[in-house]
Amino acid sequence: MTSACPACAAAPLAQEVASGPALQFSLPTIHCAACIGKIERGLRQITGVQDVRVNLSLKRLSVTGPVNPDRVQQTLSDLGFEAYPLDLETLNKARDNVGRALLIRMAVAGFAMMNVMLLSVAVWSGATDATRDLFHLISACIALPVVAYSGQPFFANAWAALRVRRLNMDVPISLAILLATGMSLFETLNGGEHAYFDAAISLTFFLLIGRYMDHQTRSAARSAAKELAALEVHTAERVLADGTETVAVSDIALGDILSVPSGARVPVDGVLMTQSALLDRSFLTGESAAIAAEAGADLQAGEINLAGPIQVRATAVGQDTTLRRMAAMVETAENGRNSYTALADRAAQVYAPAVHLLAFAAFLVWVAATGDIRHALNIAIAVLIITCPCALGLAVPAVTTAAVSRLFSAGFLVKHATALERLAETDQIVFDKTGTLTQPTVIAPDAFTADEKAVGLALAQASHHPLSRAFAVALRDVTPAALTEVQEIAGQGVCANWRGSTVKLGRGAWLGADFDGLGLRMDNTPAKPIEAPEAVRPGVAEALQALNLPAEILTGDNDTPAQRLAKALGLPVTANARPDDKLRHLKDLADRGHHVLMIGDGLNDTAALASAHASIAPGKALDAARTAADVIVLTDSFADLPLILRVAKATQRLSKQNFAIATLYNCIAVPIALAGFATPLAAALAMSISSITVLLNSQRMRYL
């Protein structure tokens, strides 16, 4: 290779290849020091691993070194941990600068608060004349720049609301901070008795704590949900006269011939060109059985090719594909959700005008009564400060933070800001079947000999069919046999050569046996059946019992498997439901006044997930379904599902208690302020005590 600049590019590139990029995994089940030690020690054994670091707070693992991600995941599952690979690109984009800026603003406000408080203590203990003025002046020197720097998030929010002629919580907050600082400065310069610098700064500090907690919980959950590696295809293999090229899905034109390797998703709607194919349509329709297709059949974007490589001619691209039409349905459904008003906003809509009017009325009455504008203004400001906007600002974020971290430690990601409030209101549950309530499983028969197990595993590993994969999982303790001439026959099964004889894994009919299901045949001995019941996800029965809400199943699958599950769980079922049927069903329920909780995983559920009052998706759900859901369940078991609703209800209860506490403080403090007895000391006390009470009350979430 010749290069115009030998020194640049080549060296760092080589180094990067040698060390390999860092891999990131989400580990929802780790919880203690022993887990850290076990994982870090276990992974260091793998050749190529250079550095392993577990982050317990984020439940995340990063591995550097030239190592195969599958190998790492295999080792982790051998150690007994569930692991989900994270998408590095989205991870790097989501660097959290806002959170850090808030933390620094909070620290600066905290530093200033401590110093100004120290000076204020001297004033409260009776400093007079020149000493008092000096202390006020030093306080002003500290407070003014700090308010200007740390208060920015509130000023920006308040300004944004005022510009569109609306009021939010930040308007009275900004007004209180600015008026308190301005009035105190005026009093200081004129040798006045009272200055509220400490109140202005502690208000800023307490509110920044709330703001930071709010941001932390939301961003952690949201980014973790986004980072779970995308399942959707973004590129496709276009077949040219002389080989293939990789193109972005958006660049595919009508009539292009595309090659879909086995195990991959069909990128666009198209017509099958290959003789026959076997497709998994469960994400699209909820059908649990694999579909066999002949040449000329219509394929839809998102189906998984289970057998050998196939070729597809594109018939619909871009906005016209089934996938995109579903995405459009999701967008319309989501608009409804965004109009939900959060509890804190509803409180602000009542609180903000009331406080402004009260302060203004106090000003007018005192001017009318005494004619002393300076004194009247002092009282109006005391009212603004003492109405405890900081307890109100902390009321919801403090509880939500505690609730979200409580759920996070149980393996649930809460993605949406108002999710917990909406979850608390649900009174009806709608489940999807395939992939949500059920998982494909295979029971490894005890009657199999060691050889049969080894051959069965080797055959199962050669196929992408869901049953083969489940069979491979059931046999994970076995060492696979060495096979030759492995061949997958679409729609039938896998056959291979083992020690000179033919071995087959597949449909009963194809093996020449008298059963329909999956079976294994060794050479010329009779085929042995393998039990493959569609297993109910662990914990579903317990969860249903504990939830104690009316529930039903809405599935795209056929009647027979749907009825079987319905009987097992004792729930009403609607089979053969298409995505718009599901959407219509949810709308009917909503019209009848129900708040529906939708739990589903497939693309056919996505619109329903987005339009339901609240929604939950399992961690292995399709990207689009995870995006549409409010809460993601990272663990395999649904047993903890009732915990979500319990925490949601507790969140609402504790938030309302917090508002009640803040209101109680107001009822005591506001009359004092209106009567003109509120000193800066009283303001500081009222503010600190109410904020701390609210924070402590929120911590009760831990003992749920």
Added chain:
Amino acid sequence: MNVLVVLIPISLILGGLGLAAFLWTVRTDQYDDDQGNAARILLDD
């Protein structure tokens, strides 16, 4: 009261040192994994 001339700057400087130390910890990512750091102290290796 002349002692104030000394004490007030000292208190401000000490507070400022604390703030600077905190800013340093933020900039060096020391708050990324508080639970993990608490647990790691129990590990032998």
